[in-house]
Each structure stands twice: as C-alpha cells, then as structure tokens.
Amino acid sequence: MTVLDAPDRRRANRTLAVSGLLHALHDGYTDLIYVLLPIWQAEFGLSYSLLAVLRGLYAGAMAALQVPAGRLAERIDGRVILAAGTVLAAIGYLLAGLSGGALGLCASLALSGAGSSVQHPVASAAVSRAYGSAARGPIGTYNFTGDLGKAALPALTSLLVVAMPWRHALWLVAALGLVIAATVVIMPKISAPKVEGAAPSGEGRGGFRLLCAIGGLDTAARMGFLTFLPFMLQAKGAGLPAIGTAFAVVFIGGALGKFACGWLGQRVGVLRATLLTEGATVCLIVMAMAAPLGLAFALLPFVGVALNGTSSVLYGTVPELAPTGRVEHAFAVFYTFVIGAGAAAPVLYGALGDVGGWSWGMTSAAATALATLPLAILLAPRLTAR
Structure with a gap:
C-alpha cells in the first residue's frame, strides 16, 4: 500500500x-x-x-x-x-x-x-x-x-x-x-502518463472485461430493485407517504454503503467485499419480499448499504485492471458500461413484471445480483489484492 x-x-x-x-x-x-x-x-x-x-x-x-x-x-x-x-x-x-x-x-x-x-x-x-x-x-x-x-x-x-x-x-x-x-x-495538476505498462496481475483486458460485467450486473440489480420497490410495498399495504419514505431510507443506506465499502474493499480485498455485499443483497431482497410490511421497512436501510456498497469496491479496482495503465480511459469505459446497464435494466425488468408481476421483477433483480458472485470468483486470481 x-x-x-x-x-x-x-x-x-x-x-x-x-x-x-x-x-x-x-x-x-x-x-x-x-x-x-x-x-x-x-x-x-x-x-x-x-x-x-x-x-x-x-x-x-x-x-x-x-x-x-x-x-x-x-x-x-x-x-x-x-x-x-x-x-x-x-x-x-x-x-x-x-x-x-x-x-x-x-x-x-x-x-x-x-x-x-x-x-x-x-x-x-x-x-x-x-x-x-x-x-x-x-x-x-x-x-x-x-x-x-x-x-x-x-x-x-x-x-x-x-x-x-x-x-x-x-x-x-x-x-x-x-x-x-x-x-x-x-487542485494539483492532473497529468496522465501516456503508457504505464501492463495492468499488474490483471491479465490485460480479460480482467477488465470481467470487472465491467460485474459492474453492469450490479447496476442492473440495483435498478431492478428500485423499479419494483414501490409495487412490493404497495402490495404489502403501504401508502404513498410510506413509499416515499422507503426510498429515502434506501438512498441514505446506499450513501453510507458507498462510503464504507470502499474502505472495506481496501481492508478485506475485492473478492471478500464483493461476495459479502452481493450475497447480502440477495439475502436481504428475498427477506424483504417474504416479510410483512413493518419488517420489510426495517430491512430497507440494510438493503441500501448492500445494494450500493459494491460499486465503491468495483470503482476502486478499475485502476488496477486498466489496460496498459490508461486509467482515464478505463474509468470512461467502465462508467459507460455501468450507465448503459442502468438505462437498459428497467426496460428488461419491466417486461418480466408485465408477465409475472412485481415478484418476478424483484426475484430477477436478486438473481442478477447472485450472478455477480461467480464472476467475482473468476476475477480474483487476476488481482494483486484479492
């Protein structure tokens, strides 16, 4: 370090x-x-x-x-x-x-x-x-x-x-x-070296592509959850004021997750931090779906922490896997991929929701988060700090 x-x-x-x-x-x-x-x-x-x-x-x-x-x-x-x-x-x-x-x-x-x-x-x-x-x-x-x-x-x-x-x-x-x-x-001058050499232990573009895939799936899961959250709460009997409060609670938890999980990734490594946050996301979404309104509401700040926490872990990994050390370009590609996934995900989940209701959409969001776990395991050997 x-x-x-x-x-x-x-x-x-x-x-x-x-x-x-x-x-x-x-x-x-x-x-x-x-x-x-x-x-x-x-x-x-x-x-x-x-x-x-x-x-x-x-x-x-x-x-x-x-x-x-x-x-x-x-x-x-x-x-x-x-x-x-x-x-x-x-x-x-x-x-x-x-x-x-x-x-x-x-x-x-x-x-x-x-x-x-x-x-x-x-x-x-x-x-x-x-x-x-x-x-x-x-x-x-x-x-x-x-x-x-x-x-x-x-x-x-x-x-x-x-x-x-x-x-x-x-x-x-x-x-x-x-x-x-x-x-x-x-600000101090921001100068990007033209070439810094190959990404350390990142096996070039292969590791970076895996990282982009994890980032896209993580963002898609987050968008899917937020899309169907009001319908889930409505089905449990929540009114509009409670639904608005629920979003505020999730976003506050998400902000805390972004702050805390960057430091968590630095201490326990990318693999453990990703498995922890994404695994918690899956479990908490399923628990919120099955719980009555009061308990589901109590789970929402923790869902927010887990749901958004992975992003800080992933962003901190971009420089390590930047192909040929082009950090600015790597961040640009990563953000393009993540923003694109965030735009496309609600459309795809919406189609599932039209077929099976909010429960199908929410389950698909949890399944998307689950799909990041094997990719994180594949990514770990390509990182200097796992």
Whole structure:
C-alpha cells in the first residue's frame, strides 16, 4: 500500500475534496431533472414521452462522451477538462432557463449532459493517481459525495422554485456550477502518463472485461430493485407517504454503503467485499419480499448499504485492471458500461413484471445480483489484492 508523506497527502486530499465537490454538483445536475419535469410539463404542455426524451438526452449525451473525455484527458491537463466540462454543464442549465419550448430544453439538456460526461472518468482517475495503491477508501468517499449531490441539489432547487420563478432558480443553479468550476484551480495538476505498462496481475483486458460485467450486473440489480420497490410495498399495504419514505431510507443506506465499502474493499480485498455485499443483497431482497410490511421497512436501510456498497469496491479496482495503465480511459469505459446497464435494466425488468408481476421483477433483480458472485470468483486470481 502506498504511504504518502505529508505534502503528498495534502495534495491528494485537495484532489479528493475538489473531485468530491465536482461529483456532488454533476450528480446533482443529473437528478435535478426529475424535479423540473412536472414544471416543464405544466409550462409547455409536454407529453410524458417527450419528458422521457428530455431525461434521456441528458443521460445519453453523458454516457456517449465518457470515452472521448477519457481520451482527451490523456493529452490535456485534467483540471482544464474538469473546469471546461463543469462550465459547459452550468451553461446548459442557464440556457434551459432561457428556453421557450421543448426544442430549447432538448438542446440545453444535451449540452449540460455533454459537460457532465468529463467528471466521472477524469475525477475518478485523479483520485486514483493521487492516492496510488491506497486509493480504494478515498474512491469510496468520492463515490459517496455523488449521492450527497443527488440529495442536496434537487432539494435546494425544490425550495428555490417555491420562492421564485423556475427560470431564476435555474440561473442560480447555473451560477453555483460556475463557482464550483473555479475551485479546480486549487487542485494539483492532473497529468496522465501516456503508457504505464501492463495492468499488474490483471491479465490485460480479460480482467477488465470481467470487472465491467460485474459492474453492469450490479447496476442492473440495483435498478431492478428500485423499479419494483414501490409495487412490493404497495402490495404489502403501504401508502404513498410510506413509499416515499422507503426510498429515502434506501438512498441514505446506499450513501453510507458507498462510503464504507470502499474502505472495506481496501481492508478485506475485492473478492471478500464483493461476495459479502452481493450475497447480502440477495439475502436481504428475498427477506424483504417474504416479510410483512413493518419488517420489510426495517430491512430497507440494510438493503441500501448492500445494494450500493459494491460499486465503491468495483470503482476502486478499475485502476488496477486498466489496460496498459490508461486509467482515464478505463474509468470512461467502465462508467459507460455501468450507465448503459442502468438505462437498459428497467426496460428488461419491466417486461418480466408485465408477465409475472412485481415478484418476478424483484426475484430477477436478486438473481442478477447472485450472478455477480461467480464472476467475482473468476476475477480474483487476476488481482494483486484479492
């Protein structure tokens, strides 16, 4: 494990602090759309399908440009890319506040999504390089900050639109993005070596592909569970307020899981941490399905910890398995795969739910989590720290 001296640790901590702030902003921008959709529907008379297109444009632009952003970061100081992407994302929301209809919103959100595409690959790689072999825990912390942004920025905007017109609220949100973009100046320079050699004990692309497969299945299981959670609780007799509270409980548990499991993976190894979190996910989902409402509700924070905890373990493994040491590119490919799985999974699970109801969908989510276990066992021999 890398032991940093005091100056290096201070530089690494600055990198983590700014990267976490950027992660919170960009993930907040991503989920802020959910708050705005009803407002735009009322303002412009948009259909549900067009509202879905608005959300899809942001996510699609962000996913499609992850790999180009990672490649660009191999040639240019990552701070420049992070600042430019954050400014672009903020300008997208500024323009959304000036939009007069669906076409303007589509262009604005696509622009903002394109700006947000740079954050994950560049900031994740920056944290990884800053801490070296001791990066698993800090990457878990970085991962955790994204959940904070998802909770804070939509909530803040909800309060703002009560006090002022929604357009003014978006301009304030955009201004916040510009201010946070300026914090990049305190980061140490982010330089990616052109070639670092083969990934240690990772057997090149084979180990990385296994990691991407585990990440995709883990994300799919999470999306499946969240898709059918309200229907499961409804079938047990829960009302809408209880269902809303249930999601909050799961998300709080998930944030704690992301924070804790990065450090867990550093201490017990990838294999044990993955088997523990994914195995717990399967058991807890099955238990929640069989339990009465009160007990199912009590299990939800633990489901959240297990459901989201694996992601921090996996993200911390990307640098070790990056083909030819191209960490920025590896993170970009990994995030593209994970985001794509998250987009496709609800559609596939929805089809199963149409056939057999919520129980089929929830069981399929548990089975997807179970499928990660043999892949983790196959991955372990390819890692230096198992």
